[in-house]
Amino acid sequence: MRNGFGFKDFVMIVLLFAVAIGMWLSMVQRDRQWELLQRVDGRLMDLEKRLLQVRSTAAMAPISNSPATQLANSNGDAWARPGVKVNHWPAPSPATDPTEVPGFAAGGEFVELFEAQPAKVVPYIASDVYATRVLDRVCESLGTFDPKTLKMVGQLSDGWQIDPDGLWIRVHINPAAHFSDGQPVTSEDVRWTYMDFINNPLIEAERTRSTQDNLKEVKVIDDLTVEFRFQDALFTNILIALGDPILPKHYYSKFEPSQINQATGLMTGSGPFRMAKLPKGPDDLSNQWTPGEDVVLVRNEQYWSAPAPLAGLRFRTIKDDLGRLVAYRNGEGSMMLPTSPQFNKVTKEEPDFEKSSYALRWVNMRCGYSFIAWQCGPRAGKRMTPFADARVRRAMTLLLDREKMIRDIWDGIGIVSKGPMNPESPGSDPAVSPLPYDLEQAKALLAQAGWKDRDGDGILENDKGDKFTFEYTYATGGEISERIARFVKDSCVKAGIVMTTRPVDWSRYQELLKLRDFDAITMGWSATSPESDPRQIWHSESTKEGGDNFTQWINKDCDALIEKGRRTMVEADRMMVWRAFEACVAADQPYTFLRVAPWLRFVKRDFGNVNPYRTGLEPQEFFRVSPTPAMN
Numbered sequence: 035m036r037n038g039f040g041f042k043d044f045v046m047i048v049l050l051f052a053v054a055i056g057m058w059l060s061m062v063q064r065d066r067q068w069e070l071l072q073r074v075d076g077r078l079m080d081l082e083k084r085l086l087q088v089r090s091t092a093a094m095a096p097i098s099n100s101p102a103t104q105l106a107n108s109n110g111d112a113w114a115r116p117g118v119k120v121n122h123w124p125a126p127s128p129a130t131d132p133t134e135v136p137g138f139a140a141g142g143e144f145v146e147l148f149e150a151q152p153a154k155v156v157p158y159i160a161s162d163v164y165a166t167r168v169l170d171r172v173c174e175s176l177g178t179f180d181p182k183t184l185k186m187v188g189q190l191s192d193g194w195q196i197d198p199d200g201l202w203i204r205v206h207i208n209p210a211a212h213f214s215d216g217q218p219v220t221s222e223d224v225r226w227t228y229m230d231f232i233n234n235p236l237i238e239a240e241r242t243r244s245t246q247d248n249l250k251e252v253k254v255i256d257d258l259t260v261e262f263r264f265q266d267a268l269f270t271n272i273l274i275a276l277g278d279p280i281l282p283k284h285y286y287s288k289f290e291p292s293q294i295n296q297a298t299g300l301m302t303g304s305g306p307f308r309m310a311k312l313p314k315g316p317d318d319l320s321n322q323w324t325p326g327e328d329v330v331l332v333r334n335e336q337y338w339s340a341p342a343p344l345a346g347l348r349f350r351t352i353k354d355d356l357g358r359l360v361a362y363r364n365g366e367g368s369m370m371l372p373t374s375p376q377f378n379k380v381t382k383e384e385p386d387f388e389k390s391s392y393a394l395r396w397v398n399m400r401c402g403y404s405f406i407a408w409q410c411g412p413r414a415g416k417r418m419t420p421f422a423d424a425r426v427r428r429a430m431t432l433l434l435d436r437e438k439m440i441r442d443i444w445d446g447i448g449i450v451s452k453g454p455m456n457p458e459s460p461g462s463d464p465a466v467s468p469l470p471y472d473l474e475q476a477k478a479l480l481a482q483a484g485w486k487d488r489d490g491d492g493i494l495e496n497d498k499g500d501k502f503t504f505e506y507t508y509a510t511g512g513e514i515s516e517r518i519a520r521f522v523k524d525s526c527v528k529a530g531i532v533m534t535t536r537p538v539d540w541s542r543y544q545e546l547l548k549l550r551d552f553d554a555i556t557m558g559w560s561a562t563s564p565e566s567d568p569r570q571i572w573h574s575e576s577t578k579e580g581g582d583n584f585t586q587w588i589n590k591d592c593d594a595l596i597e598k599g600r601r602t603m604v605e606a607d608r609m610m611v612w613r614a615f616e617a618c619v620a621a622d623q624p625y626t627f628l629r630v631a632p633w634l635r636f637v638k639r640d641f642g643n644v645n646p647y648r649t650g651l652e653p654q655e656f657f658r659v660s661p662t663p664a665m666n
Contacts, residue, residue: 122188123193138657142641159295176277196272205260213303244575343657372634380393510539
């Protein structure tokens, strides 16, 4: 046979061989490039880590004798009043240094899933817990609570003095402190925040304004020194002076009060994060966060102290309880607040869950209480509700089996709340117990108040023949809220009371509270400090101007106890006053106090340095864990 292999075939084989060699060399080169890129990426990550370590170490470098006390002017404190003790503080630093935790890496975004949609995130205008979570990352106050000790320490301030007689506090601002736009924090910013923003009657900051009735003056001493002067010596003076976020005057003064009131995302400060969208001025108001969008924060690259490892924080709202858990499992969130049944079910039935997530349960200073508030005054300034009578309010509490509510609705997590004081606080009297479940006593109190079944139809009427009906308002979207509403409605039926429900979106709650437009409404309060001033919620003065006494409850005996407690500077004596106040509230029942509960959180193990502190969680310390290198 004739051989078909010719010269052309030989050339084709040579060409194919050459192409194969070229492809092989290209693959080798790409592998080398990939290895080089990996080395470069690793070096960049190591460089960023070292930079963060250097800046963090610098921020944590102690001031001489810090946090020590010394007499002013004995060591160059020219800003201070002579002869009065000075407290010195270093720049704020992480309670747990993230750069020292294994797996540390810089960058990445942390996504927190909100249970409800905030209506706005504007300092002092927005007041719900969701806006506060954002505010805590963006703005700073002169002082803050140490996450581990709960003692007040410096934040924007590097030193302060407190008048031995309690009538003034002088504060020095850390010279390094500046806002996210690079402008320095000055004493004029402090004065303006308190006197021209919070205390401007045209700005809807009633909630905070109601707590500052004792503040007489904020005086600028020099560019970095400011003095708070008070009318009376109150234990709350230090909280007022050191605890409120400081706003940049040069930014907010661009806007009219009406623009600030109507804004939804006008938030800026000196904190470790800043809003991704922020108007530059009045002509740029369309460039702000609006409800329905994720709230997006980015790392403040100009932060003046220890930088946040994370590149950003995102707050995403998923109102449905089940939908929120599904989204968390699908990787759409890094942290969520599970319902009590969800927490128990997941931790008990899914042994592998905690391999990928932290399941956190702990008590901290922010643990509050849930309640049903009864409208004690005229609803929306018009008609009175049945709850104007204290006997009726006590009856409403007595007809609710709150132990059963905790077992059936919250899966046994929590204890029955008895009043406005945390049961672990020395201000809570252990001799005062929650009202029991007692349907017969409830019916007897209702009869004393004039509510009887006068026509035999099973529904209570007053002496005018008006039936006992009321509207119960609660936030939509949560299974727990729905179950509470059903439980209360069924309990009312047993007493001959007709309850209708009004589910509304959480974003409308603030408006309803301000207008006092409800018969009964369910909510929760959480604390922002180890000891709170009860005046904000309970004093009759707080019924005015949309203050937080939205039940319009007035009790002069309780008012007197509040004023006495505020003026009692010895802590042990003050706790005795708060015990008497707790008993006063318990007798009148403006709220039915439902439950005190620990914090519950699910957090992805993709993030490190997640520590359950006594202040809660500190996301500015979190970092995204560096992936473990693959084994060859």
